[in-house]
Amino acid sequence: MATYADPETAFETTNLKLRVGQGWIHLYEVDESLRGFEIVVASSNNKAVENVSAELPAITSIADDVSQLRYFKTVSDSLHQRETWGLIAAVLGNAQNRGRFKQLFWWDDEKGLSSYLRMAAGLLPMGEVAELPNSILLAEEPPVTRSEALKRWQIARNKFRKALGQSLHWQQVLENLRRDVVAVPRLAKAEETAVRQYANAFRQVKHLIQHHYDHIRDIKSASEELRIHASTKPGFWARLFRTRAARAWNEIQSALLELQQEESCLLSARSEHAITKRRIIEIQEEYGVVVPDSAFFECHPRDRHQATPWFHTAAQRARDEVFIAAMALHRAFVDAAAKPLRHNLAALMNVFTNQSLPTAEKQALLPDLWSSLFLVVPLVSTTFASVNRMLGKLPPECLGWLLVDEAGQAVPQAAVGAIMRTKRAVIVGDPIQIEPIVMLPNTLTEAICRQFGVDPEQYSPPLASVQTLGDAVSTYTTEFSTKSGSRFVGVPLLVHRRCSEPMFSISNKIAYSGLMVSAKVENHSDVRGILGPSRWIDVAGSGEDKWCVEEGEEVVRMLGRLAQARASSDLYVITPFVIVADQLRWIIRQAGVLQNWVADEWRWINERVGTVHTAQGREAEAVIIVLGAPVPSQTGARNWAGGRPNILNVAVTRAKEVVYVIGNRKLWREAGVFAELDRYLP
Numbered sequence: 248m249a250t251y252a253d254p255e256t257a258f259e260t261t262n263l264k265l266r267v268g269q270g271w272i273h274l275y276e277v278d279e280s281l282r283g284f285e286i287v288v289a290s291s292n293n294k295a296v297e298n299v300s301a302e303l304p305a306i307t308s309i310a311d312d313v314s315q316l317r318y319f320k321t322v323s324d325s326l327h328q329r330e331t332w333g334l335i336a337a338v339l340g341n342a343q344n345r346g347r348f349k350q351l352f353w354w355d356d357e358k359g360l361s362s363y364l365r366m367a368a369g370l371l372p373m374g375e376v377a378e379l380p381n382s383i384l385l386a387e388e389p390p391v392t393r394s395e396a397l398k399r400w401q402i403a404r405n406k407f408r409k410a411l412g413q414s415l416h417w418q419q420v421l422e423n424l425r426r427d428v429v430a431v432p433r434l435a436k437a438e439e440t441a442v443r444q445y446a447n448a449f450r451q452v453k454h455l456i457q458h459h460y461d462h463i464r465d466i467k468s469a470s471e472e473l474r475i476h477a478s479t480k481p482g483f484w485a486r487l488f489r490t491r492a493a494r495a496w497n498e499i500q501s502a503l504l505e506l507q508q509e510e511s512c513l514l515s516a517r518s519e520h521a522i523t524k525r526r527i528i529e530i531q532e533e534y535g536v537v538v539p540d541s542a543f544f545e546c547h548p549r550d551r552h553q554a555t556p557w558f559h560t561a562a563q564r565a566r567d568e569v570f571i572a573a574m575a576l577h578r579a580f581v582d583a584a585a586k587p588l589r590h591n592l593a594a595l596m597n598v599f600t601n602q603s604l605p606t607a608e609k610q611a612l613l614p615d616l617w618s619s620l621f622l623v624v625p626l627v628s629t630t631f632a633s634v635n636r637m638l639g640k641l642p643p644e645c646l647g648w649l650l651v652d653e654a655g656q657a658v659p660q661a662a663v664g665a666i667m668r669t670k671r672a673v674i675v676g677d678p679i680q681i682e683p684i685v686m687l688p689n690t691l692t693e694a695i696c697r698q699f700g701v702d703p704e705q706y707s708p709p710l711a712s713v714q715t716l717g718d719a720v721s722t723y724t725t726e727f728s729t730k731s732g733s734r735f736v737g738v739p740l741l742v743h744r745r746c747s748e749p750m751f752s753i754s755n756k757i758a759y760s761g762l763m764v765s766a767k768v769e770n771h772s773d774v775r776g777i778l779g780p781s782r783w784i785d786v787a788g789s790g791e792d793k794w795c796v797e798e799g800e801e802v803v804r805m806l807g808r809l810a811q812a813r814a815s816s817d818l819y820v821i822t823p824f825v826i827v828a829d830q831l832r833w834i835i836r837q838a839g840v841l842q843n844w845v846a847d848e849w850r851w852i853n854e855r856v857g858t859v860h861t862a863q864g865r866e867a868e869a870v871i872i873v874l875g876a877p878v879p880s881q882t883g884a885r886n887w888a889g890g891r892p893n894i895l896n897v898a899v900t901r902a903k904e905v906v907y908v909i910g911n912r913k914l915w916r917e918a919g920v921f922a923e924l925d926r927y928l929p
Contacts, residue, residue: 874910889919
């Protein structure tokens with residue numbers, strides 16, 4: 248963006264127009280230099296992508312001391328129905344989400360961007376502004392003339408370039424430091440070699456002197472010895488006739504010259520090594536740079552994984568300033584390019600539902616319309632199920648980035664449409680959480696794979712997911728040892744920041760070979776204050792199917808205590824089994840314990856009570872896990888839940904502060920990984 252003296256020149260006028268009502272919308276091509284930065288977040292889990300889109304623009308997601316970091320906050324607050332810092336993300340996907348976005352982002356007279364761009368383009372009379380006292384126009388203060396927009400652009404451009412220059416300066420300083428660190432082993436080896444070669448030359452001189460003279464002088468330095476030796480140089484005739492003395496003198500002379508040369512090399516190597524190490528120490532001490540040297544990798548994993556190598560506070564702050572300046576530049580770019588952006592966005596909003604333009608020539612400009620939206624809103628989210636309806640008419644690789652969230656839960660084929668429409672993909676997930684849900688029987692799936700010559704263990708869910716296929720092609724991998732062998736994953740992020748104890752240790756033990764590092768600080772918990780610390784509530788009841796009435800009654804009692812105390816309602820009630828989830832919803836609703844405690848009982852029950860599968864991607868202050876399967880003969884159900892770490896891992900890690908387990912302890916502690924739950928919970 249900063250390369251343009253005038254942002255409007257980044258848009259090329261075409262002769263194509265759309266008829267809208269009584270007017271025309273012009274279609275513009277977006278310069279290729281501004282394409283390829285679009286970001287789409289996608290997942291099979293609808294709640295996961297909504298969380299990402301909601302958390303990124305939240306005011307709590309940025310530091311308290313960056314009040315200048317604001318970007319169309321008015322529109323963003325309206326979209327997300329909460330206080331945000333900027334319009335950097337939007338929840339799209341299904342038709343309902345897209346319709347809501349279109350209305351609030353564009354058509355809303357008071358808070359929509361359409362009004363803002365009309366004024367920035369000089370099309371909105373000032374008299375109309377006065378009629379909208381709570382509007383985006385007063386809150387965001389768009390430029391009222393083209394010259395004012397360009398003036399703002401130049402100011403933002405200069406500030407960005409200055410901030411970028413300062414950050415690049417720090418990067419060069421740190422790059423020089425990195426080169427020094429890389430060079431130290433080579434310089435140490437060079438010094439060792441120089442010492443060895445000097446010692447060899449010294450021994451040679453000493454041997455020659457001892458061989459040719461009766462005495463051995465104490466050689467203090469090669470230069471001094473050479474000076475002394477020069478004073479004993481034989482006369483002209485002795486040298487001419489190559490007398491024995493002359494030959495000996497010449498031999499020693501050559502050896503001394505070689506010794507002097509080796510001494511010079513030694514001093515140079517020693518000096519370079521010492522200076523390089525001193526530079527490293529000085530910058531480490533002055534700026535607190537964490538250097539990933541051998542000592543770094545020998546420190547405790549807890550310290551190593553929570554450290555930030557290379558980028559110290561000042562350098563990181565310089566990068567922060569680049570981001571702040573970049574968002575201001577982004578805003579000024581929109582102001583100065585208001586005219587073409589307004590037309591392209593209006594065209595996109597008019598075809599947002601069906602993605603169809605009237606002619607093939609106009610349809611070919613659909614990627615430009617989407618790129619115009621991404622110039623304003625850098626990131627949008629969608630479920631894989633909605634990708635075809637939302638982006639299906641875009642050609643391959645016309646968007647920049649795909650970020651796949653909860654990739655361990657996504658079947659490989661679900662991601663194909665999104666991956667093919669983007670140039671690059673970042674796949675984030677955990678294969679030790681909930682696996683992909685497959686409706687077909689395994690025998691049928693395997694038969695289909697065999698028919699097409701596909702290895703079912705590598706490509707067929709539930710064993711295969713977007714995550715496992717991403718790990719398989721990752722340049723860097725890590726091996727985790729498990730009781731049943733080893734598994735390889737891509738680049739692991741081992742620092743865990745969600746769960747306090749004992750949830751962290753349970754998860755670390757059953758799923759991550761003890762390699763995770765906790766960075767969570769235990770916070771105050773209303774729920775823990777009333778119900779006590781995490782524990783296993785042993786209920787030996789009876790049941791029909793997998794449902795145990797006594798377990799449900801215990802849940803109702805716990806919720807009743809919380810409701811009576813007006814404690815936080817930020818908790819989930821989850822279970823491995825669908826039948827248990829259904830019965831829990833019924834018994835909680837019948838008991839009426841949520842009255843006068845939560846704002847919307849039906850919504851709370853539908854969102855907060857369910858299976859472990861529905862809770863993936865979510866988190867809460869507290870979690871109540873209802874085990875069910877209370878009959879001794881239901882071994883198969885319990886072993887299904889505990890045979891692999893996935894279900895228990897997800898269940899306990901939904902809780903940030905406290906977890907309660909309700910169920911028959913004697914039966915469940917025999918079910919695979921639930922033995923570890925038995926060890927950790929009182």
